Amino acid sequence: MAHLDVRMLNPDRHLSSIISLAQEVEAVEHHRALADHRWIDLTNHRAESLESLVVVDLDTDVVAGLLTRNATNKGIEFELAIRPSYPYGLVVQELLDRALGDSTMPATQRVSLWIPNPNQERDRLYRSLGFHADREVLQMRRTLPFEGLVRSTTLKFRTFQPGVDEAAWLSVNNRAFEWHPDQGDWDLATLREREGEPWFDPNGFFVVDDETRMQGFCWTKIHHDCQPPVGEIYVIAVDPEDAGKGIGKALLAEGMYYLGEVRKLSSIMLYVERSNESAQGLYQSYGFSIDHADRRYVLFPSTNALPDDR
Numbered sequence: 001m002a003h004l005d006v007r008m009l010n011p012d013r014h015l016s017s018i019i020s021l022a023q024e025v026e027a028v029e030h031h032r033a034l035a036d037h038r039w040i041d042l043t044n045h046r047a048e049s050l051e052s053l054v055v056v057d058l059d060t061d062v063v064a065g066l067l068t069r070n071a072t073n074k075g076i077e078f079e080l081a082i083r084p085s086y087p088y089g090l091v092v093q094e095l096l097d098r099a100l101g102d103s104t105m106p107a108t109q110r111v112s113l114w115i116p117n118p119n120q121e122r123d124r125l126y127r128s129l130g131f132h133a134d135r136e137v138l139q140m141r142r143t144l145p146f147e148g149l150v151r152s153t154t155l156k157f158r159t160f161q162p163g164v165d166e167a168a169w170l171s172v173n174n175r176a177f178e179w180h181p182d183q184g185d186w187d188l189a190t191l192r193e194r195e196g197e198p199w200f201d202p203n204g205f206f207v208v209d210d211e212t213r214m215q216g217f218c219w220t221k222i223h224h225d226c227q228p229p230v231g232e233i234y235v236i237a238v239d240p241e242d243a244g245k246g247i248g249k250a251l252l253a254e255g256m257y258y259l260g261e262v263r264k265l266s267s268i269m270l271y272v273e274r275s276n277e278s279a280q281g282l283y284q285s286y287g288f289s290i291d292h293a294d295r296r297y298v299l300f301p302s303t304n305a306l307p308d309d310r
Contacts, residue, residue, distance in 0.1 A: 002057045002086065004064060006098040009052040017063035018054070021083045026225075028084040031116040031292075036197075038068055038079055053098055055091050065091035067099055074181070075110030089125050096129065100299075111299040117292040131297035135181075136274040140288040144231065144260030144268050151257055152250035160205035160217070162195055168214040169207075176237035180273075183235065199224065204263070206254050208247055215242045218251035220259055231259030233270040252286060 022033035055065040064086040070077045078099060082091050100111070113131070115122060123133070160169065166188055177184035194200060204220035216238035223230045233255050238248045259265045272279045274293065 002064070003059055004055050004086075004091070004094055005058055006053055006055050006094050009054050009066070014054050014056075014063050017061070018066055018081075021063050021066065021081060024084050025081060029117070031294075033081040034066075034068070034079060035114075036194075053095055055086075055094050057086075065095055067095040069099065071109075075112060078111060078113040080113060080115070088122065092125065093129075110301055112296055114294055114296050116294045118295050123295075126297045129299075131299050133295050134298045135296040136293045137271050137296075138274050138280070138293050139269055139271055139291045140280070140283050141267060141269045141291045142287040142289065144256070144265050146256050146260055146287065149253055149257055149260075151253050152246075155208050155247065155250050157206045157208060157251075157254050160202045160207055160219070162202055165207065165214070166191055169217060172214050172217065172239045173235070173237055175240055204255075204258055206251060206258070208251065213239070215239050216247045216251055218255040220255045222259070222263065222265065228266055231263065231265040231268040233268065236270075249282065252282070256286065 025031070025033035052066060052068040054063045054067075056062070057064050062083070064083045066081045068079045070079075078096075080092060080095065082088050112134075113126075115126065118126075127133075170186060170188065170191060173186055174184055199221055201222070204222070206218045206220075208215045208217070217236065218233065219235045221232040221234040223232060233252065236248065236251055236255065238245075238251070256268060259268050269291065270283065270288065272283065274280075
């Protein structure tokens with residue numbers, strides 16, 4: 001049996017092992033090990049992610065698991081990545097024991113964590129540790145190209161111009177996603193970080209304007225690390241003042257056309273809140289179906305300690 005020890009992340013020592021951990025997760029479980037913004041933090045040695053915990057196999061110096069911690073105005077967010085060749089429940093409990101026992105974390109803080117595509121065993125594990133499921137995000141997919149896709153002949157699309165469109169884009173994004181816990185509070189630094197990522201391509205970032213302002217956008221992304229590469233409708237939104245004009249449908253069609261006909265990809269995906277039934281209906285009308293659900297689990301302040309009898 002492996003001899004495991006929980007330590008603070010040392011990026012110079014652990015990053016290469018975390019990368020191999022992520023590759024194993026993606027190969028075995030068919031989902032990304034960490035969110036995009038977390039990779040940005042880790043690879044740039046951002047202070048936020050330097051507070052992460054790792055479980056290290058003392059015999060091999062391999063990172064068996066990673067827990068990142070992020071403070072928000074709604075509490076503490078954890079993100080977990082567990083190497084598939086190690087016992088999932090054991091590594092999770094080692095990480096959570098240390099993280100929840102940290103004297104620097106206020107006991108009054110709500111703790112949440114995202115689990116990609118949880119199976120029944122993992123659902124039972126987190127519920128047994130006092131967590132409650134409170135939110136789901138669906139990944140929807142379809143094949144490309146879309147035969148018979150109808151593109152707008154009345155709207156004029158252009159591509160996003162870095163260095164010019166940031167303020168207008170942030171205004172539309174933050175008003176359109178005011179209700180959304182993750183997407184509705186972007187700032188210029190967040191957007192600039194995405195523009196600096198290797199996958200960013202303004203040629204796949206479509207905008208609709210009227211004479212005075214931006215009305216909506218469809219930002220696509222290509223996952224080149226998948227084989228074959230997979231397209232994504234990364235973010236799509238319409239200014240609330242322009243809702244109901246068909247702009248969202250036209251933007252979706254333009255993004256799908258670009259990924260299928262211009263970039264010649266064979267599949268496309270997107271993410272949508274399970275509670276957003278109107279958006280799901282739109283995507284279903286364009287042939288998308290649910291691939292899987294990612295689930296958020298929450299540990300409320302009164303229970304911010306793991307049960308002793310587990």
